[in-house]
Amino acid sequence: VKAQEYNRVPSSDNAQYSECIKYINAEYEGGSLMSPYRGQTKAAAWCTCAWNETPEDFKGNLGKYAETKKGKALMKTCDQYANWGV
Structure with a gap:
């Protein structure tokens, strides 16, 4: 089921x-495949989701955070958002 699309990551958080x-892309296969969201690959959709789902003041590595006990829900x-491995 397609969720509401997340806000795009601002250029200030491009790094x-x-x-x-x-x-x-190093952890998952198929990151260059298209996600359910126009113009976004699965990797782009996943990282957009991660950026939106972490606290506003989070400055760490989004992928590594997702692997922590606290980040498993992320x-x-x-x-699911990126339609990846579900």
């Missing part, structure tokens, strides 16, 4: 977003 794209939410 964090780019780091997430690299990380998630991983599940973003996997």
